[in-house]
Amino acid sequence: MYCSILHVAIEGGPATFGGLGNVATQMVAAQNQFTLDAQHTFDASIITPYYPNLFKNCPDKTQVAEINHVYNDILVTSKIYLISQNNNKHYLIEPPDEYKYLFNINTLPDLYLDTESSLFIDRLKFYNSAVAAYVGNGPIGINHPNPQILQLHDWQAALIPTLLKNV
Numbered sequence: 001m002y003c004s005i006l007h008v009a010i011e012g013g014p015a016t017f018g019g020l021g022n023v024a025t026q027m028v029a030a031q032n033q034f035t036l037d038a039q040h041t042f043d044a045s046i047i048t049p050y051y052p053n054l055f056k057n058c059p060d061k062t063q064v065a066e067i068n069h070v071y072n073d074i075l076v077t078s079k080i081y082l083i084s085q086n087n088n089k090h091y092l093i094e095p096p097d098e099y100k101y102l103f104n105i106n107t108l109p110d111l112y113l114d115t116e117s118s119l120f121i122d123r124l125k126f127y128n129s130a131v132a133a134y135v136g137n138g139p140i141g142i143n144h145p146n147p148q149i150l151q152l153h154d155w156q157a158a159l160i161p162t163l164l165k166n167v
């Protein structure tokens with residue numbers, strides 16, 4: 001039995017502030033190592049916002065899709081990137097230029113704060129909308145995770161199930 005799991009968290013990988021990012025990132029790595037035999041495998045990955053200042057030392061990212069989704073009653077197009085390391089896949093959501101300020105975070109504690117450039121709740125709304133559009137419309141682009149299971153980490157991803165009903 002093959003099982004595809006997509007972990008949804010506002011932090012992970014190099015943009016990890018505390019327990020949430022550590023758990024989400026480590027669960028992906030652990031699940032990808034768990035294999036009973038060729039027919040019983042996991043394909044786990046994670047999707048987070050793309051914070052340019054926090055991901056600047058990451059390996060090259062590859063654009064794998066563009067998605068249309070609604071943010072504040074406006075249809076926007078975001079990019080989905082993929083970073084692969086040691087069989088672990090990390091998807092990143094990058095907003096269009098006019099909304100990049102939302103994720104212009106300079107320090108890890110800023111992930112959870114209102115900053116001069118954006119409100120925390122606005123980042124969550126944008127991120128939840130983009131994730132729902134990416135997973136709710138079936139395989140889009142290349143290397144789509146096509147998850148059987150969405151593991152939503154913490155309340156910051158709580159809008160996604162409701163949004164998926166409307167995709």
